[in-house]
Amino acid sequence: MVNVVCSKFNSDRGRLIDILLDIQSTARHISEEAIEEVASALGIHRVEVEGVVTFYSFFSQTPKGRVAIRLCDDIIDRHAGAEAVGQVFSEALGIGYGQTSTDGRFSLDKTACIGMSDQAPAALINNEVAPSLTPDTARRIALRLVQGMPPESLFEDFGDGNNSHPLIRSAVNNNIRLIGDILLAGDIESGKGLERAFALTPERVVEEISGSGLRGRGGAGFPTGKKLALARAFPAQRRFVICNADEGEPGTFKDRVLLTERAELLFDGMTIAAYAIGASEGILYLRAEYSYLRGYLEEILARRRASGLLGGEIHGSKGFGFDIRIQMGAGAYICGEESALISSCEGLRGEPKNRPPFPVEKGYLGYPTVVNNVETLCNISRIMERGGAWFASYGTGQSAGTKLLSVSGDCGKPGVYEAPFGLRVRELLEMVEADNPAIVQVGGPSGAMIGKVDFDRRICFEDLPTGGAVMVFGARRNALKIVDAFLEFFIDESCGYCTPCRVGNVFLQERIQKIMNGFGETGDMDYLESLSRTITATSRCGLGATSSRPVTSSIQQFPLVYASLTKEPKDGLHAGFDIQRGLEISRKIARRQSMIYDRRYGEEDGQA
């Protein structure tokens, strides 16, 4: 089997992720022997394959069930009752988290945010999404699975829009709540932008995009025109355009909606970007959690090839050729970081690369590469269609256009909102019918945590930037529990290369838990802040640079929460250290009491 899979991908080492995904999905795990066989088929060392297998969470070395259930373990899902749903699955299938049933039929795991926070709690059942779960629906699903129903047939009611397209047939809903003029508008004619672009020289296309003021929508906000110009200017034989559809930041799900409803616009945008920089190859990096969209997207690509919109010479372009392949991810948040994403496309562990050189100079396979977010690329099409000036008439001075916001949490109308940049948090909270909001997380765990005093701030690059995620938490939620959950996420998702990120985040979490458990001391906040500075300053990529933000922004925004949970240490003794707990195990092993700390042995009061 392994050899067949390898030859399907021409034993190309660069396609290792695809090869392993195939093996995982057929054999339900990647055994030692399979690793050996892949290594010899590709002519590489065994450890190179093993390194990749152990990096991604969707690969496993022990068998997963033929039906693998992955319950989303995001904080939003936890608040929405994921625990109870997990309990139901666990009881109905007779397995705990991380286990596979003895007959090999089922396995149950927790996984990081699967991009369904507006319909939480949700789970992946193989490639199918089970959204809006309750203990009752979970019980029904489990029952059907036990009776042998295949995951593809579990749902009869499909979601809105293209979610019910014959090639998607998913229970997911788009939940589009606010339609803006640029991306979600109904009157978009796909193909128009592409046509207009071909009428211009590539240089003029870059100029038009630069003039629009478009900045990257993936979070960092780099000017898109500048990125294209840099990649175009660097001398090279080949160039690449990559669309970042990894959408891993918890609470972000707007790219899912664009992929479902605006795929043509996206592919137009990729083609325009390719024309602008002179690339002939493109990759759509699709996160594994969105596998259910793959068939649909492949079909659109095939259709575009057939109608001359992709391939050797593109219709109307006078000699320009371009094609796109879909690269599936395998469950790793870090692969959303552009250089890690490139590593992953190259069949390597999804580790970020050192910069410089930047991807626009040496990216995929060492060639100039433009990596852009789904939304950015869709915007490119619209800019070419309607002009940069039209685009720039929306938004604020530094943030042109609209932003898709994916709102989740304690609100009446979670879903996707397209609003011009500059929207105040308060205005958004009203629109989403927030339920007594006390904490808003703008930009996901790596973004900013804000409290009521900051609700008049604006969502835009000048003030509160976001890749799209806005999580709303009502007054009954515990800020520190949220911080703790975010740190747990970063600890799980750190690639482990930099010690401050790999170890520091664990220390941050330990200290936050100490405070949560009532052992906090006044000095703990200084410790948290200084460690946060170190992690930010000494990490190689954006993950480590932002992982401590939940800590620093919560200290800054909610000083009273911390103040109420910390006290001045008495006589220089740390309250966080509990000698009784420290001795428990030893008492059992030695089968005796403490001479110092147990009253009946002690001379006076038993407390030294």
Next chain:
Amino acid sequence: MKRIATVSLAGCFGCHMSLLDIDERIVDLLKLVEFDRSPLNDLKSFTGRCDIGFIEGSCCNEENVATLREFRKQCQLLVGVGQCAIMGGLPVMRNAIMHSDEPLLECLEESFTHGPGVYNPSNEIPNDPALPLLLDRVYLCSEVVRLDYVIPGCPPSGDLLWEVLSALVLDKPIHIPPWMVKYD
């Protein structure tokens, strides 16, 4: 006259040996300070409050904790000396037994009954009532009490100890040339 106390918790006495490496300067030191509780004079308990406490090693058992807390109570300034006091040093390696349900038992068995090269026909783990109970893991001094200063090194050189100690004793600012500080 300043009063000094020193102790070795879960350490190897290397830092104390290093303190003796100040050589003839010890004569100057003794003109300025009086040693209270310390292995150097074999005084086993405090006779009164001290200005400076030097701590070598971290906490691996209950006695270490009691001693450290006593030092915190009796000393104005507490100085963690050496890698073990600061980061746990060699003893803290037992905290690395993480993927076990009973890490402490596993550590004891490896050391006394099942470990390679262990000959122990009785198969017993030493358990004399006089032995202090071990803690579930090794705790750093800074997890148990507040430390005012730390001096890195394994061990810190006699020169470094002298610089810090003499400055503290004379109430002068501490100026340490960077080359003098070594982290191993």
